Amino acid sequence: MSYEIEVENIKCSGCAGTIVKRLSGLDSVDEVQVDVELGIVRVTGDELARAEVCVLLEVLGYPESGSTSGVNSVKAKAKSFVSCAVGRFADKPSD
Template sequence: MKKSFEVMNVKCGGCANRVKEALKEEFGEVEVDVEQKSLTLEIEDAQEEALKKKLKELGYPVVGDENGFFTKAKSFISCAIGKAQS
């Protein structure tokens, strides 16, 4: 089923690239909308917790999850990696 998730800390194309690349192997193609700070993908309900965990590890937690200092710091690192990948 195709679902969208609102995420925090997505700031630019580098962030979007990092999310797409990091999730591709486990979750397939992911669409990231930087303006709306959201991502859309085909996902089963049973995979949602794994997705949320992975996003938090990358520094882009789903809205409603904790978004503390270390999570925000991770997003800057992920962003830099995403810019290098493009």
């Protein structure tokens, strides 16, 4: 089964790289694709584990759209900056 989750705070391929890497580590996920421009995460895997995927996305700073507000929204943005930086660093070729 495949499903889509619209998320907040995706800014670049570094964000996408972090999301793909971390979600791919879940047993319930077979494949992950991220549309940076639309802010959509497409997951192929067990749809019953959607809640687990959403929790991990929130931990990474990419909560499902409309699921956070106020202080929690600010915290999510801060986490996403860190995840973004980690993703960019991981994508960088070594010299």
